[in-house]
Amino acid sequence: MAVLEKTELVLNAAGRMVPEIANGRAQGPYLGVGKYQPRGNKAAPPIRTAADYPENGDKRVADLEIALRKCGLRDGMVISSHHHLRDGDRVSLMALAAAARIGVKDLMWFPSASFPSQQSAIELMASGVIDHIEGSMNGPLGDYCTQGRMRGMGVLRSHGGRWQAIQDGEVHIDITVIAAPTADPFGNCDGSHGKSACGSLGFALADSMYADHVIAVTDNLVPFPCIPWQIQGNNVDYVVEVDSIGDPAKIVSGTTQITRSPDRLRIAEFVALFLRDAGIMRNGFSFQAGAGGIALAFVSCLKQMMKEAGVKARFVRGGSTKYLVELLEEGLTDYILDGQTFDLSGVQSIATNPRHVATSPFTSYSYHGKGNFASMVDAVVLGATEVDANFNANVVTHSDGRLLHGIGGWQNCLAARCTILAVPSFRDRIPVIVDQVTTLCGPGELIDVVVTERGIAINPHRQDLMDAVKGSKLPIRPLQEIKAEVERICGGKPQRPRGGDRPVAIVKWVDGTVLDSVWQVA
Amino acid sequence: MSVEIETQAKCAGEAGHSGPEIRSDVYVRIEPSERGGIAIELESRVKPYYGESIRRQAEDVFEALGVKHAHVAIRDEGALPFVIAARIEAAARRAELSQGTRVLPARLVLPEPSPRDRMRRSRLYVPGSEPKYFINAGLHGADGIILDLEDSVHPNEKDAARVLVRNALRAVDFLQCERMVRINQLPLGFEDLEEIVPESPDLILIPKVESPSQVLKAGRKIAEIKANYGMTRPIWLMPIIESALGIEKAYEIATASEEIAALAIGLEDYTADLGVVKTATGAESLYARQRIVNAAHAAGVQAIDSVFGDVGDMDALRAWALNSRAMGFEGMGCVHPAQIAVIHQAFAPTPAEIEKTQKIVAAYHEALQEGRGVVSLGSKMIDPPVVQRALKLMARARAMGLAETTVE
Numbered sequence: 001m002a003v004l005e006k007t008e009l010v011l012n013a014a015g016r017m018v019p020e021i022a023n024g025r026a027q028g029p030y031l032g033v034g035k036y037q038p039r040g041n042k043a044a045p046p047i048r049t050a051a052d053y054p055e056n057g058d059k060r061v062a063d064l065e066i067a068l069r070k071c072g073l074r075d076g077m078v079i080s081s082h083h084h085l086r087d088g089d090r091v092s093l094m095a096l097a098a099a100a101r102i103g104v105k106d107l108m109w110f111p112s113a114s115f116p117s118q119q120s121a122i123e124l125m126a127s128g129v130i131d132h133i134e135g136s137m138n139g140p141l142g143d144y145c146t147q148g149r150m151r152g153m154g155v156l157r158s159h160g161g162r163w164q165a166i167q168d169g170e171v172h173i174d175i176t177v178i179a180a181p182t183a184d185p186f187g188n189c190d191g192s193h194g195k196s197a198c199g200s201l202g203f204a205l206a207d208s209m210y211a212d213h214v215i216a217v218t219d220n221l222v223p224f225p226c227i228p229w230q231i232q233g234n235n236v237d238y239v240v241e242v243d244s245i246g247d248p249a250k251i252v253s254g255t256t257q258i259t260r261s262p263d264r265l266r267i268a269e270f271v272a273l274f275l276r277d278a279g280i281m282r283n284g285f286s287f288q289a290g291a292g293g294i295a296l297a298f299v300s301c302l303k304q305m306m307k308e309a310g311v312k313a314r315f316v317r318g319g320s321t322k323y324l325v326e327l328l329e330e331g332l333t334d335y336i337l338d339g340q341t342f343d344l345s346g347v348q349s350i351a352t353n354p355r356h357v358a359t360s361p362f363t364s365y366s367y368h369g370k371g372n373f374a375s376m377v378d379a380v381v382l383g384a385t386e387v388d389a390n391f392n393a394n395v396v397t398h399s400d401g402r403l404l405h406g407i408g409g410w411q412n413c414l415a416a417r418c419t420i421l422a423v424p425s426f427r428d429r430i431p432v433i434v435d436q437v438t439t440l441c442g443p444g445e446l447i448d449v450v451v452t453e454r455g456i457a458i459n460p461h462r463q464d465l466m467d468a469v470k471g472s473k474l475p476i477r478p479l480q481e482i483k484a485e486v487e488r489i490c491g492g493k494p495q496r497p498r499g500g501d502r503p504v505a506i507v508k509w510v511d512g513t514v515l516d517s518v519w520q521v522a
Numbered sequence: 523m524s525v526e527i528e529t530q531a532k533c534a535g536e537a538g539h540s541g542p543e544i545r546s547d548v549y550v551r552i553e554p555s556e557r558g559g560i561a562i563e564l565e566s567r568v569k570p571y572y573g574e575s576i577r578r579q580a581e582d583v584f585e586a587l588g589v590k591h592a593h594v595a596i597r598d599e600g601a602l603p604f605v606i607a608a609r610i611e612a613a614a615r616r617a618e619l620s621q622g623t624r625v626l627p628a629r630l631v632l633p634e635p636s637p638r639d640r641m642r643r644s645r646l647y648v649p650g651s652e653p654k655y656f657i658n659a660g661l662h663g664a665d666g667i668i669l670d671l672e673d674s675v676h677p678n679e680k681d682a683a684r685v686l687v688r689n690a691l692r693a694v695d696f697l698q699c700e701r702m703v704r705i706n707q708l709p710l711g712f713e714d715l716e717e718i719v720p721e722s723p724d725l726i727l728i729p730k731v732e733s734p735s736q737v738l739k740a741g742r743k744i745a746e747i748k749a750n751y752g753m754t755r756p757i758w759l760m761p762i763i764e765s766a767l768g769i770e771k772a773y774e775i776a777t778a779s780e781e782i783a784a785l786a787i788g789l790e791d792y793t794a795d796l797g798v799v800k801t802a803t804g805a806e807s808l809y810a811r812q813r814i815v816n817a818a819h820a821a822g823v824q825a826i827d828s829v830f831g832d833v834g835d836m837d838a839l840r841a842w843a844l845n846s847r848a849m850g851f852e853g854m855g856c857v858h859p860a861q862i863a864v865i866h867q868a869f870a871p872t873p874a875e876i877e878k879t880q881k882i883v884a885a886y887h888e889a890l891q892e893g894r895g896v897v898s899l900g901s902k903m904i905d906p907p908v909v910q911r912a913l914k915l916m917a918r919a920r921a922m923g924l925a926e927t928t929v930e
Contacts, residue, residue: 262860265859400571427600428545428546428567429571429602430568453658454661490572490603491602495571495572495574495575497571
């Protein structure tokens with residue numbers, strides 16, 4: 001059992017105190033952007049032989065418990081799962097509950113992200129079935145971690161960082177359980193069809209390639225071949241059929257509504273105007289925006305401007321939504337390169353339109369590869385919980401130190417040619433622009449523009465962007481000035497909440513080094 | 523304000539709102555006590571950040587109010603300091619602890635006084651009891667912000683809303699917007715004026731006006747308060763006509779006071795008065811609106827159209843606003859910031875209009891330089907009213923950023 005170690009803290013290159021050891025593994029402190037040089041070879045699963053698998057290709061077993069036993073589940077193993085079914089996922093908890101029935105202890109659960117509906121994992125941690133979680137935690141799971149109640153240390157990674165950790169052998173997955181909206185008895189899996197369709201299955205790809213054992217769980221078994229096979233059956237040990245892998249209503253949303261908040265609409269419009277006036281919006285450009293209220297409104301504004309200017313994108317990066325699908329269908333982009341699929345339009349599109357392409361964290365985001373797509377994107381629009389006057393940003397914790405969000409692809413996206421944070425300048429009297437971020441997730445040198453409802457701040461190191469928008473009507477202001485205005489409105493700087501002195505989680509940078517610690521809160 | 527408060531000497535007073543759906547407001551309950559000082563029980567969404575600051579502020583407000591002993595419950599949903607002060611003051615008044623004492627937040631530097639004929643294309647209504655809308659109201663580019671004390675405020679909330687609006691006039695930067703307040707009908711409106719006028723709003727909207735005397739009474743009250751405070755800055759009036767009788771008296775109303783800058787029509791109440799349905803084309807109010815335009819122009823004040831209530835239908839809003847401008851109105855009301863840009867676009871002169879107008883203005887200047895009294899364009903003579911209209915339109919076009927400022 002990995003009891004939270006007494007570990008030495010070291011100061012990393014970002015000036016943050018980080019532990020040298022986490023969950024029994026030595027950790028390298030962050031050295032700076034692009035400074036860490038990896039060595040050695042990638043990890044690899046054991047060699048298997050077809051002689052050990054059925055010739056007729058039928059790998060079905062009766063239930064998940066049998067599959068886990070056949071995979072040799074025992075104490076202390078790492079079990080992974082993916083989050084393409086989002087808050088509707090039933091498979092992760094099904095697998096962990098089966099492990100509990102088998103009677104094993106001290107597992108490490110390694111999801112690509114966790115969701116509020118999975119909060120019963122807390123009971124499994126309390127009973128010792130799960131020792132700790134490496135993956136995003138928020139809501140009740142986040143509180144459990146930041147209150148210091150989880151035995152092991154939380155490890156927060158970006159989507160690309162998770163691929164990097166698996167590939168580099170930092171995390172060895174013993175068993176992965178892949179929820180498959182469609183699968184065949186051989187184990188080929190597809191996410192874009194079936195009653196629980198979720199679109200892409202990219203977050204499960206590394207797990208399927210690097211785990212010792214792979215179990216596919218489906219509620220839509222089709223005869224071989226399952227086309228397309230986003231996950232190859234050649235990597236799969238067992239296939240389990242269940243009634244339901246998830247709640248379709250929570251897997252994808254219906255039509256997502258654009259925000260009607262005038263302040264958020266204003267931020268979205270500023271972002272779109274910035275891309276236009278800075279000349280980033282031009283023929284053949286590319287962009288990425290998430291599925292939050294501001295991001296959707298931004299896409300809608302930008303679309304109008306693209307039409308007016310007769311401009312077409314070469315590709316846009318998903319999370320896909322109806323709004324990106326409309327761009328594709330109206331010929332305003334050649335491709336959607338999609339990491340995850342947020343709504344029904346997205347799922348239908350990825351299943352039918354060959355220009356709507358599923359990607360994986362390896363192609364999109366992994367820093368330990370021969371390049372990745374993220375750095376080729378012209379502009380990315382991201383959120384943040386806090387940003388400081390040097391453009392350093394936080395996306396995982398509240399200003400009170402509680403875990404609020406996962407990193408997702410956020411850190412990876414910072415590699416884009418123009419990284420824009422679209423944030424309100426304060427939320428409920430709490431300033432978003434702060435003296436020092438509670439948790440550092442993104443180094444300021446990679447964040448180019450902060451757009452708020454009170455103005456647009458350009459990072460001084462991007463003189464080119466300053467020059468590009470000179471003469472435009474945009475409200476370009478120093479970040480310090482917006483910060484001072486907000487502090488005046490809010491009645492002074494906020495108190496700094498008392499932070500604990502015990503790290504309960506670490507935030508990894510995209511290269512596997514430790515960028516910051518999350519501290520226990522009272 | 524309940525009957526209880528008037529009959530019981532020492533009763534609790536409460537003001538403001540809290541709850542999971544409430545943002546940027548605070549609920550305050552004050553129970554007077556005989557001893558023990560000020561005992562504050564604080565819950566706040568922002569407690570880790572501003573808990574101490576809220577406590578300090580509350581203590582300061584009680585000291586300023588002269589309240590020595592009370593049990594105070596504060597449930598805060600991230601209210602800004604000017605809101606917290608207003609809610610405490612309103613609760614204290616309701617507990618009969620501080621009649622007459624005002625605790626005023628620091629005042630921002632007042633903007634330049636508003637010219638009588640300034641551009642009033644759009645005026646954004648902000649409910650006077652909803653502080654969450656106050657702080658960013660000025661960001662959306664409206665020509666005016668109306669802090670409303672009338673129809674959007676529940677009758678039981680009038681006293682608290684006027685304290686809140688008063689504080690907002692001092693502490694909120696409304697940027698380029700003209701700072702307007704819509705008061706209640708008289709005599710309730712007099713209480714609004716007592717609280718509001720000392721904070722120098724640029725313009726007061728008087729609702730449901732049916733006779734010149736209503737304007738005169740409000741105007742006299744304002745003059746009296748201004749004199750008491752030694753204020754000279756203008757406070758313009760915009761009577762709103764909302765009934766058949768008011769329409770019939772439109773010209774008398776528009777000429778009732780020198781302070782009147784504009785005459786507005788309120789169609790919700792007008793159509794209700796007529797007992798007809800308000801339609802998207804407005805056929806039922808055509809006469810009333812034309813009457814307003816004519817009366818306003820005859821009186822030398824601006825004619826301002828009603829609000830457009832359907833915030834979801836921008837196409838219908840655009841059609842209404844274009845028609846409104848064609849009829850001779852100079853602006854209309856907004857109930858959502860998204861309507862502002864559409865209205866500004868509709869009230870902007872078209873490029874063809876600007877081009878034609880520029881030619882007339884150029885011909886006028888040519889005639890002036892050559893000492894000719896008659897302005898002509900090609901073979902056509904231009905009448906003086908046409909020249910005047912052209913000069914005014916060019917000034918507007920420049921103010922809207924549609925024409926170069928150098929042409930004159």
